[in-house]
C-alpha cells in the first residue's frame with residue numbers, strides 16, 4: 001500500500017507540474033493558467049484525502065482492515081449486477097450514488113426507478129455520454145464502479161453505432177471527467193466476451209489461442225472449432241493472458257472500455273482494476289431482454305409455458321457465476337490494496353453445457369417442458385469459454401461458493417413471482433432478417 005501511495009503521489013506530482021505558475025500576459029493563457037491552478041488544487045486535495053484514508057485504515061500488513069466509509073458511484077447501477085452491489089455497499093456502511101439512463105430494454109417502457117433499488121441510493125437519471133451529467137455524478141466520489149453499458153452480443157452486430165457510442169464514447173466521457181476530478185479507485189466491468197473462443201488444447205498437448213469457426217463450418221453444422229489440420233481440440237479453462245479475439249461489436253466495445261480505463265485512469269493516480277465477468281445469473285436480471293443472459297432468456301420462455309430454445313446442438317459450454325459471488329469479487333476489488341492494473345476473471349471456475357443449464361432450470365421451475373434444440377446458429381457466438389479463476393483467487397482471495405444448482409435454488413422463489421414477456425421470437429426474426437442467424 002505504501003508503494004501505491006507513493007506511486008499515486010508521483011503521478012499527482014507529475015500532473016501538478018503541468019500547471020504553469022509563472023505570470024502570463026496573454027488573457028487566454030491567463031484563463032488556462034487559472035484553470036490549471038484549480039485542477040492542481042483539486043488533485044492536491046484528492047491526494048490529501050487519500051493519504052488521510054489510507055493512514056487511518058491500513059493495518060501493519062497493508063490490508064484495509066477497518067471499515068471505511070466511501071462515497072461510491074456505480075454507473076449503470078440500476079441494472080442487474082450494479083443494484084446487488086449497491087445493496088452490499090450500503091450494508092457495509094458506504095454511501096452509494098448511481099448514474100443510470102434506465103433504458104427501456106432493461107427497465108421496461110416507463111423507464112422508472114426499479115422497485116428493487118434501495119431508497120438509500122441516490123439515483124441520477126442520465127446518460128454516461130453526457131459530459132455535464134457525468135461531471136455532476138463524480139463530484140465528491142472516492143470510488144467508481146463503471147458498469148454502465150449497452151449489453152448484448154447479437155444486437156451489437158447491427159446496432160453498431162449505438163454499442164460503440166455507449167460503451168466506448170461513454171467510457172471516454174467518464175475518463176475526461178476523471179482527468180479533471182480524479183477518484184481513488186476505479187473498477188470497470190469487463191466481459192468474457194472479449195476472449196472470443198476460450199483456450200483449447202490440441203492432441204499433442206499444446207495450447208491453442210486462436211480457435212475459431214468459419215460461417216461455412218457453421219452452415220454445415222460442424223460446431224466444434226478445429227485446429228489448422230482439422231484436428232480436434234479440447235476446451236480448457238481460459239486465463240486472463242489469452243489473447244482477446246473480440247468476435248462481436250459488443251466484445252470489441254467492452255475491450256475498448258477495459259483498455260481505456262486501464263490506460264488513462266492510472267495516469268491520474270487512480271488505482272484501476274478490470275473484472276472480466278463470465279455468465280452472471282441471479283434475481284433482477286431482466287427477463288424480458290432477449291439479447292443477453294441466456295439463463296434469464298430460458299426462464300422467460302419457461303414462465304410462458306414455452307420450451308427454452310437451444311442453438312446448435314446444446315453442447316456448447318459456459319461458466320455460470322451467481323450474482324452473490326460476483327458481488328463478492330467487486331467488494332474485494334474495493335478492499336484489496338495494490339491491485340492497480342490488474343485484469344481478473346470473475347467466474348465460477350466450473351463449466352456446463354447449455355443443454356444441461358436448460359435441463360437444470362426446467363427441473364427447478366417444476367416444468368414438464370423439453371428444451372427445443374434448434375440446430376441453428378448466430379454469427380458472433382462462440383462454442384466454449386469458461387474461466388480460469390486462479391488469478392482472482394490469488395490476488396483478491398476470491399472464493400466463489402455457489403454452484404448453478406444452489407444459485408438457481410436461491411433465485412427460484414424470485415422467478416416464481418415474475419411476469420416475463422417472451423421477446424425471443426421477435427429478436428430471433430430480427431437477427432435472421434439481417435442474415436445474422438440461420
Ligand SMILES: NC(=O)c1ccc[n+]([C@@H]2O[C@H](COP(=O)([O-])OP(=O)(O)OC[C@H]3O[C@@H](n4cnc5c(N)ncnc54)[C@H](O)[C@@H]3O)[C@@H](O)[C@H]2O)c1
Nearest residue numbers: 076079080081100101102103127128147149189191277280
Ligand atoms: N450480466 C452478465 O452476465 C455480464 C457478463 C459480462 C459483463 N457484464 C458487464 O457488467 C455490466 C453490468 O451488466 P448487467 O448484467 O448488470 O447489465 P444491465 O443491462 O442489467 O445493467 C446495465 C445498466 O446500464 C444502464 N445503461 C445502459 N446504457 C446507458 C447509458 N447510455 N447511460 C447510463 N446508463 C446506461 C442500463 O439502464 C442498465 O441499468 C455491464 O458493463 C456488462 O457489460 C455483464
